[in-house]
Amino acid sequence: MFCNVCHGYILMFCTVCHGYILMFCTVCHGYILMFCTVCHGYILMFCTVCHGYILMFCNVCHGYILMFCNVCHGYILMFCNVCHGYILMFCNVCHGYILMSTHRKPA
Secondary structure (H helix, E strand, C coil), X not given: CECCCCCCEEEEEECCCCCEEEEEECCCCCCXXXXXXXXXXXXXXXXXXXXXXXXXXXXXXXXXXXXXXXXXXXXXXXXXXXXXXXXXXXXXXXCCCXXXXXXXXXX
């Protein structure tokens, strides 16, 4: 996953247990991308190059993302390698496609 502004690599981590978030699609292993079901920490995403926050939203209804793969529609499993909390992702409003919007981190 890369930042759509500076093309830097995106890291995801849990703000509660600080574990690195591993991401993959269980069906097609395609492109992906939030709360931890175990420690309930918010999953913060940021670019390691430009430090912009990465926000996820649905381009159909702009609803909250929870998410599924927009290539094969398989469920995206995310898990933390520290607390091992599994995360299912999909739009809980319209099940639409996922886009990324990059915002600069406040000074």
